[in-house]
Amino acid sequence: MMLALSALGGVLGLDATSFGQFMISRPLVAATLAGGLLGEPVLGLQIGMFLEFFHLDGMPSGGSRVPEAGPAAVVAVALAATVSGPAGLAFGVMAGLLVSEVGGLTVGVQRHVNMALISRVEAGRVSPVRLTGVHLLAMFLDFTRGGIITAVGVSVGTRGIGIAYDGWTLSSESTVAMIVVAASIHLGALLKEFGGWRSQSAVFLIGLVAGIAGVYL
Amino acid sequence: MILGGQLSAFLRSFAVQGSWNYRSLLGSGFAFSLIPFLRRHDLSSDELEATLRRHLEPFNSHPYLVGVALGAVARMEERREAPEVIRKFKEAIRGSLGSLGDSLVWGAWRPTTLLLGLLIAWAGAPPWISVTVFLIAYNAGHVALRYWSLHLGLAEGREVGRSLGEMNLSHVAGRIRSGGTLLLGILSGALFGSYLMGASAGWLWGTVGIAGFGLGHRFGARAPRLSGLTLVGVITLLMALGNL
Numbered sequence: 001m002m003l004a005l006s007a008l009g010g011v012l013g014l015d016a017t018s019f020g021q022f023m024i025s026r027p028l029v030a031a032t033l034a035g036g037l038l039g040e041p042v043l044g045l046q047i048g049m050f051l052e053f054f055h056l057d058g059m060p061s062g063g064s065r066v067p068e069a070g071p072a073a074v075v076a077v078a079l080a081a082t083v084s085g086p087a088g089l090a091f092g093v094m095a096g097l098l099v100s101e102v103g104g105l106t107v108g109v110q111r112h113v114n115m116a117l118i119s120r121v122e123a124g125r126v127s128p129v130r131l132t133g134v135h136l137l138a139m140f141l142d143f144t145r146g147g148i149i150t151a152v153g154v155s156v157g158t159r160g161i162g163i164a165y166d167g168w169t170l171s172s173e174s175t176v177a178m179i180v181v182a183a184s185i186h187l188g189a190l191l192k193e194f195g196g197w198r199s200q201s202a203v204f205l206i207g208l209v210a211g212i213a214g215v216y217l
Numbered sequence: 218m219i220l221g222g223q224l225s226a227f228l229r230s231f232a233v234q235g236s237w238n239y240r241s242l243l244g245s246g247f248a249f250s251l252i253p254f255l256r257r258h259d260l261s262s263d264e265l266e267a268t269l270r271r272h273l274e275p276f277n278s279h280p281y282l283v284g285v286a287l288g289a290v291a292r293m294e295e296r297r298e299a300p301e302v303i304r305k306f307k308e309a310i311r312g313s314l315g316s317l318g319d320s321l322v323w324g325a326w327r328p329t330t331l332l333l334g335l336l337i338a339w340a341g342a343p344p345w346i347s348v349t350v351f352l353i354a355y356n357a358g359h360v361a362l363r364y365w366s367l368h369l370g371l372a373e374g375r376e377v378g379r380s381l382g383e384m385n386l387s388h389v390a391g392r393i394r395s396g397g398t399l400l401l402g403i404l405s406g407a408l409f410g411s412y413l414m415g416a417s418a419g420w421l422w423g424t425v426g427i428a429g430f431g432l433g434h435r436f437g438a439r440a441p442r443l444s445g446l447t448l449v450g451v452i453t454l455l456m457a458l459g460n461l
Binding site for chain 2: 017018019020021026028032033035041049056093094097100101111114117118121127128131135136139142169173174176178179180181183185187189190191192194196200204207210211215
């Protein structure tokens with residue numbers, strides 16, 4: 001199973017930047033895929049939904065370093081699946097957020113490696129075959145990086161899961177409420193990205209009333 | 218219609234960021250994606266090497282709109298325009314391709330389609346439904362934009378900048394953002410109504426949630442990164458206290 005999860009992490013690492021950007025690396029998708037692999041698609045969707053709130057806003061423009069959500073979502077679901085109830089949810093989301101930050105750092109390292117690879121091409125004869133080979137090598141390294149992040153994340157996280165299970169005392173309701181409160185900061189930031197309260201308040205309020213009505217109807 | 222070497226370049230454009238790096242940015246991927254066009258230009262091996270070397274220079278663009286530059290440069294190379302003219306064209310267009318793509322895709326289309334997927338998930342649909350709806354909606358726009366941008370670049374050549382300006386794509390982005398705002402409102406109402414107000418001590422959770430929303434809106438992109446790490450700290454602390 002570890003091999004399958006690592007391969008999935010590798011593919012998700014590729015999708016984020018190097019190849020495609022079809023957004024299978026979004027937490028919503030990545031966690032559901034991981035849940036499917038582990039036979040827990042509903043848990044995967046739940047973890048993916050909560051993690052997605054934390055990645056909704058923000059733009060990966062230029063060379064800015066952003067957290068890498070795909071492999072982290074796989075780690076989150078793999079860990080949450082080993083502990084039932086709110087402890088699993090809390091530990092999974094925490095691991096997902098932490099691993100995404102580490103993943104973002106390794107993306108920076110990968111870009112330095114790419115720089116060295118391309119410099120070597122430029123130093124010699126630049127042929128289509130050589131350039132294509134180095135380009136594909138960089139993508140293979142990115143795939144490997146995503147796989148390693150996933151494998152290390154799951155391995156290290158599994159060792160700490162007992163502590164989480166013994167130490168978590170909040171109810172399921174309170175655990176979810178705590179996560180949603182933290183996520184609400186991202187929802188506010190997204191409203192600002194969409195134009196902000198001043199220009200979008202009417203549309204936002206219509207939606208808000210509809211959303212609240214949807215809960216109680 | 219994209220045919221022959223153009224199809225190959227279109228497919229390669231999906232990997233344009235494969236060797237993204239801090240020196241040439243997207244430059245190496247641009248050269249990699251341009252290869253199918255250059256192979257059709259009947260160049261000697263020395264000419265091909267010189268051309269590829271020129272395109273390894275720093276270049277950046279939104280990945281979905283890189284086709285605009287790829288197509289236009291392919292046309293310019295086909296017409297044997299001076300390297301300096303091509304370099305200046307790339308320098309002139311890179312900024313607008315980046316900011317336009319960021320605003321249209323990262324700032325509007327992606328969050329809007331994600332909000333749609335999240336709403337479907339919240340409503341209790343089976344896992345594969347919300348994921349499939351998001352992927353189909355998002356990638357319909359994504360792949361169409363990639364195809365359109367390469368087609369536009371090939372059709373317009375060096376005049377593509379003027380054509381892009383006339384299309385007013387930022388207006389399209391604005392309309393998508395309005396749709397996204399409506400979905401964001403619905404999702405916020407649903408989350409607050411169900412997960413916060415529905416929990417024990419609901420009013421307390423709700424008040425803190427509204428304060429958090431306001432904080433995120435006030436500080437924009439600066440606040441959220443901290444909130445994820447704060448949550449990690451709070452969960453760790455609670456686990457540690459529970460183990461005492």
